[in-house]
Amino acid sequence: MKKHFFRRRSLVLLCLSFLSCYSFAEAARPKxxxxxxxxxxxxxxxxxxxxxxxxxxxxxxxxxxxxxxxxxxxxxIYSQPGRLHIRFDGFETGNGAVFAQDSVYRFKEHKLAGKMPQIHxxxxxxxxxxxxxxxxxxxxxxxxxxxxxxxxxxxxxxxxxxxxxxxxxxxxxxxxxxxxxxxxxxxxxxxxxxxxxxxxxxxxxxxxxxxxxxxxxxxxxxxxxxxxxxxxxxSFPKSTNDGWFDPDNFSNTRWQ
Incomplete structure (x- = not known):
């Protein structure tokens, strides 16, 4: 009888200990x-x-x-902070966009087609x-x-x-x-x-x-x-060229 009692008591204490740890872990999570x-x-x-x-x-x-x-x-290609250069269907089309300095520059056939302020x-x-x-x-x-x-x-x-x-x-x-x-x-x-x-x-x-x-x-x-x-x-290049994100260099930019 004593053995069963101590086994049950140990099991209860183990469960309570587990629940206590679980509750603490839950409580420790940032809210x-x-x-x-x-x-x-x-x-x-x-x-x-x-x-x-x-x-x-x-x-x-x-x-x-x-x-x-x-x-x-x-x-x-992206480079921190806030710089993204996109080419639509290859570099030769001359179509794409550059995001830089909280603005977007859109290009069509290598020519600037529009610019506007934009936080992406x-x-x-x-x-x-x-x-x-x-x-x-x-x-x-x-x-x-x-x-x-x-x-x-x-x-x-x-x-x-x-x-x-x-x-x-x-x-x-x-x-x-x-x-x-x-x-x-x-x-x-x-x-x-x-x-x-x-x-x-x-x-x-x-x-x-x-x-x-x-x-x-x-x-x-x-x-x-x-x-x-x-x-x-x-891929994750170790470095990029600042010129790739300069709208004035759009037509000449290549990174591949």
Missing amino acids: FKTGAEVVNAMYKRWQGKWYPNFQFEQRAIFYEKGQVTKQEVWQE PLLLLSFDVYFYKPEETHAKLEQLKFDMNKVYEANWQGRKAYVIGTTDPKDDASNQFWVDKERLYVLRVLTNNKGTVRDVEMNNYQLIEKKWVATEIVFKTNGETTLREVYYNM
């Missing part, structure tokens, strides 16, 4: 109350570890009413957030009209996530971004421009050369898929 706290955590987690340069090609698949309308191959939310949240000081990222997100005082937790494609910009799970119209709770990279970005809602999903994250990369990006407009990007031939 972010603002978007600024989430951004701070992203920066702290990956500062000095995220890749400063990223080169890749992509299949750009365009949709209309659920049907593929055309496909192109794009060449792209996907560049900011996928890359620049790990290089800018958090205060600068906060300011840019506020410029983009994300309500940094609203945060809740949700699930996204089987992953736990922080949602910044709303506290209503049914809200699919407010500016908001979703961040993986464990890995602290962006999963989804919604922006609302005068009633037109753009929902961008960063999907199929893979570890490539020990670096997390979203290899599929899906763009939806008012709930309908309009573009899907699939990345391949990815």
Whole structure:
């Protein structure tokens, strides 16, 4: 009888100890109350570890009413902070865009076709957030009209996530971004421009050369898929040429 009693007592104590440790671990997890706290955590987690340069090609698949309308191959290169050069269907077409200094420059047949101020939310949240000081990222997100005082937790494609910009799970119209709770990279970005809602999903994250990369990006407009990007031939150059991101050098730029 005594043996059974002590065995049961030991088992109960073991279970209580486990539950106590589990509760402590749960309690120790940060409970972010603002978007600024989430951004701070992203920066702290990956500062000095995220890749400063990223080169890749992509299949750009365009949709209309659920049907593929055309496909192109794009060449792209990113360099922190906030610089992206895109060539549409090869360098020889002369078509593409350069994002630099919070502006976008669009080119057609090697000539500048348009320029406008633009903070690129996907560049900011996928890359620049790990290089800018958090205060600068906060300011840019506020410029983009994300309500940094609203945060809740949700699930996204089987992953736990922080949602910044709303506290209503049914809200699919407010500016908001979703961040993986464990890995602290962006999963989804919604922006609302005068009633037109753009929902961008960063999907199929893979570890490539020990670096997390979203290899599929899906763009939806008012709930309908309009573009899907699939990345391949990815690499992480140790350095880039500043001239590649100078709009005046667009026609002469080559990195392959």
